[in-house]
Amino acid sequence: MKNIADIAKLAGVAKSTVSRYLNGGSVSEVTKRKIEDIITETGYMPNAFAQSLKAKKTNIIGIIVPQLDSYETSQTLIGIDQQLRALNYLMLVSHTNRNLEREIENIYTLAKQKVAGIILLATQITDRHVQAISEIDIPVLLVGQHHDEIHSLVHHDEEAGYAMGKYIIEQGHRRLAFLGVSETDIAVGVKRKEGFKRATRDVNNCEVRYFETKANMREVAANALDIFNDFFPSALICATDEIAIGAVKAAYTKGMHVPANLSVTGFGGYEITAMMHPALTTVQFYFIEAGKKAADHIVQLVNGQDIPMLTYSNFEIIARESVDKRFAPS
Structure with missing residues (x-):
């Protein structure tokens, strides 16, 4: 060569x-x-990368991701990469390992490397994020979290939570537990829970309790059902598929059967959830399509075009074997 x-x-x-x-x-x-x-x-x-860096205007889009060992992240990156290539742009990925300091630092670093724009796959947005984004002179798109002052593309988390709540109620379940994550993650920790609350709020004879865990299937598997010693639900609604997988594992470890003793649902639509036994009922988010839309939006911003400040991606309920139908009390 x-x-x-x-x-x-x-x-x-x-x-x-x-x-x-x-x-x-x-x-x-x-x-x-x-x-x-x-x-x-x-x-x-x-070398297209080096060539772009030497040009006055690069065709490189910086992507900041909190973790690489995530189905959601990998699928979103596939969509971003496919669409950026179709638009003759390159992708430069920066991994922060869920370190907020590194995340903010990378916003400045990518700007100094003359990327045309930045896509931030965010788990939370702090005042320092907003300050950094306001100080760099390039477009930024948030994916996964929303901020009023920054262009954002999010999953319709609250409506997805509402849809799952309605589905569980329709299956006759009235003793429910929602297993979520820290509210520092607005999309997963707040919006999904708020939607679920809205769906169950005015249902007669419905008892709901809310719990919190780390978004890690191993930790959930180790202790998920310990928190239900004083309250055992007929259905456990988990804020992510990872949490749901851990909860199913915990149930079997304790000699329980899903869904005979406990129905379990998730959010995400990870491919592995269709291969589980029983297959997991979940909210399907379309991560690759969201990634493609994110790529379209950041390129439009780079080229000075107008896009909505807030865009939602699609979802649907995938009903599988992990939820059984109960006789609903009158």
């Missing part, structure tokens, strides 16, 4: 001339044809 120096030597021109040609700068027609011939003969492929 040849590099720019090799192409320059074969064409008998300076390395800077080849670089100028590759970046669309002014080069004489004779020199241009000479360089083109050499590139054709050698099969040289310019």
